[in-house]
Amino acid sequence: xxxxxxxxxxxxxxxxxxxxxxxxxxxxxxxxxxxxxxxxxxxxxxxxxxxxxxxxxxxxxxxxxxxxxxxxxxxxxxxxxxxxxxxxxxxxxxxxxxxxxxxxxxxxxxxxxxxxxxxxxxxxxxxxxxxxxxxxxxxxxxxxxxxxxxxxxxxxxxxxxxxxxxxxxxxxxxxxxxxxxxxxxxxxxxxxxxxxxxxxxxxxxxxxxxxxxxxxxxxxxxxxxxxxxxx
Amino acid sequence: xxxxxxxxxxxxxxxxxxxxxxxxxxxxxxxxxxxxxxxxxxxxxxxxxxxxxxxxxxxxxxxxxxxxxxxxxxxxxxxxxxxxxxxxxxxxxxxxxxxxxxxxxxxxxxxxxxxxxxxxxxxxxxxxxxxxxxxxxxxxxxxxxxxxxxxxxxxxxxxxxxxxxxxxxxxxxxxxxxxxxxxxxxxxxxxxxxxxxxxxxxxxxxxxxxxxxxxxxxxxxxxxxxxxxxx
DNA sequence: GAAACTTAATCGTCATACTTTTGCTGCCCG
DNA sequence: CGGGCAGCAAAAGTATGACGATTAAGTTTC
Numbered sequence: 001x002x003x004x005x006x007x008x009x010x011x012x013x014x015x016x017x018x019x020x021x022x023x024x025x026x027x028x029x030x031x032x033x034x035x036x037x038x039x040x041x042x043x044x045x046x047x048x049x050x051x052x053x054x055x056x057x058x059x060x061x062x063x064x065x066x067x068x069x070x071x072x073x074x075x076x077x078x079x080x081x082x083x084x085x086x087x088x089x090x091x092x093x094x095x096x097x098x099x100x101x102x103x104x105x106x107x108x109x110x111x112x113x114x115x116x117x118x119x120x121x122x123x124x125x126x127x128x129x130x131x132x133x134x135x136x137x138x139x140x141x142x143x144x145x146x147x148x149x150x151x152x153x154x155x156x157x158x159x160x161x162x163x164x165x166x167x168x169x170x171x172x173x174x175x176x177x178x179x180x181x182x183x184x185x186x187x188x189x190x191x192x193x194x195x196x197x198x199x200x201x202x203x204x205x206x207x208x209x210x211x212x213x214x215x216x217x218x219x220x221x222x223x224x225x226x227x228x229x230x231x
Numbered sequence: 232x233x234x235x236x237x238x239x240x241x242x243x244x245x246x247x248x249x250x251x252x253x254x255x256x257x258x259x260x261x262x263x264x265x266x267x268x269x270x271x272x273x274x275x276x277x278x279x280x281x282x283x284x285x286x287x288x289x290x291x292x293x294x295x296x297x298x299x300x301x302x303x304x305x306x307x308x309x310x311x312x313x314x315x316x317x318x319x320x321x322x323x324x325x326x327x328x329x330x331x332x333x334x335x336x337x338x339x340x341x342x343x344x345x346x347x348x349x350x351x352x353x354x355x356x357x358x359x360x361x362x363x364x365x366x367x368x369x370x371x372x373x374x375x376x377x378x379x380x381x382x383x384x385x386x387x388x389x390x391x392x393x394x395x396x397x398x399x400x401x402x403x404x405x406x407x408x409x410x411x412x413x414x415x416x417x418x419x420x421x422x423x424x425x426x427x428x429x430x431x432x433x434x435x436x437x438x439x440x441x442x443x444x445x446x447x448x449x450x451x452x453x454x455x456x457x458x459x460x461x462x
Numbered sequence: 463g464a465a466a467c468t469t470a471a472t473c474g475t476c477a478t479a480c481t482t483t484t485g486c487t488g489c490c491c492g
Numbered sequence: 493c494g495g496g497c498a499g500c501a502a503a504a505g506t507a508t509g510a511c512g513a514t515t516a517a518g519t520t521t522c
Binding site: 003007043046047050051053054055071072075076077078079080093096097098100101103104105107108109112159161162163164165166 | 234238274277278281282284285286302303306307308309310311324327328329331332334335336338339340343390392393394395396397
């Protein structure tokens with residue numbers, strides 16, 4: 001997942017700084033300056049900046065430097081960008097955007113999964129739903145989070161659509177983010193757990209409509225909770 | 232949009248080659264070899280490979296080289312990856328994935344837009360709907376395509392959700408792709424045009440439900456047409 | 463036959479020199 | 493006094509040689 005090496009360290013510093021606004025939009029970064037600041041060679045700086053450029057967070061021009069682009073240009077689907085934004089100042093905006101995306105995508109994925117899931121997928125979903133129920137009762141928030149992520153990822157994967165499947169990590173980031181930043185009830189709500197179970201059962205039974213409805217209830221609930229907490 | 236310079240040229244060659252399978256998954260690319268093949272320096276090769284790495288299309292390891300990762304690892308939301316795939320062998324799979332994504336996202340975006348669109352947005356949507364009607368009648372496929380893209384992008388943007396907004400380019404790529412590769416009726420269907428108009432009107436009127444329904448009909452129709460054509 | 467050691471291949475990083483582009487300054491002419 | 497044009501210089505872009513670090517694979521030894 002992580003980009004490694006020295007360029008990775010540069011990125012891990014610059015990315016969050018830009019995402020949080022600590023380095024504001026419009027700032028011009030000069031290569032030489034970065035070399036000095038991080039005590040690395042030109043090669044390393046260039047590679048890091050190139051990656052930021054491929055995320056459309058900066059734009060390099062000769063004789064000028066690398067300019068931080070407006071947020072609207074950033075590749076908001078890039079996993080790294082999402083993580084950086086979640087860690088910084090516009091965590092709220094990022095969580096809201098992701099919340100809406102989930103409302104759109106996850107119910108659709110659940111419906112597809114009810115039709116397309118393999119037997120293995122169905123078995124896995126059942127198992128995860130059970131795990132979820134157990135850990136919720138034990139109020140073990142960390143493992144509950146892990147299973148919650150696993151569950152949603154599994155549904156997305158079982159949909160058979162590669163783009164949905166890839167949102168698994170993204171959803172994971174959201175769930176982790178809101179747990180880590182105390183935007184979640186400390187005890188998973190009973191009805192939410194029941195709904196997860198309902199999704200799993202519906203998918204196993206091939207009942208697309210129920211799966212979609214239950215999943216929509218889950219993500220809508222999450223979005224409402226989020227909106228309530230953020231105000 | 233494009234990444235520029237020599238690394239850009241390398242990328243424009245390697246990316247499509249990998250996406251099309253011409254360079255199969257598992258292939259190991261050595262830096263020296265690439266230097267020779269493209270007659271560029273290590274600096275350039277390294278930057279290009281780094282970008283491929285950030286898209287998770289390859290993974291570099293010391294003493295080994297850069298291995299082409301399985302397709303399931305690729306960052307399928309990266310605009311470049313999408314373009315490359317659309318141009319190559321798995322155009323079909325890519326179009327199907329994107330089709331499902333559209334079905335999930337665009338109706339939701341239309342509903343949001345009906346609530347959140349600014350006056351400017353509404354005016355623009357109306358205008359675009361009119362343009363669409365006119366160019367459809369004239370059967371001018373290229374300008375029709377342009378307006379179609381503009382319309383869908385405008386709806387996504389008007390939703391007020393940055394992630395939806397960013398899918399505008401992606402949807403544009405889909406529409407362009409299917410037009411360029413003759414996966415579309417040569418005359419835009421009348422009812423489709425009428426539906427676009429309906430979406431615009433509903434959004435202007437603040438009628439979220441109608442907007443969502445009309446948009447869903449549009450994208451579901453597109454998906455069905457696609458499925459029919461691909462078989 | 464397995465474990466430890468050696469080797470060599472290749473990436474990763476650095477330092478430096480050269481090339482190319484381009485914003486800016488200031489001159490010249492209208 | 494103002495506008496265009498030329499030359500300058502600053503910064504990114506590219507090339508290259510050297511060295512370090514890592515690790516797969518082969519080799520030796522017990």
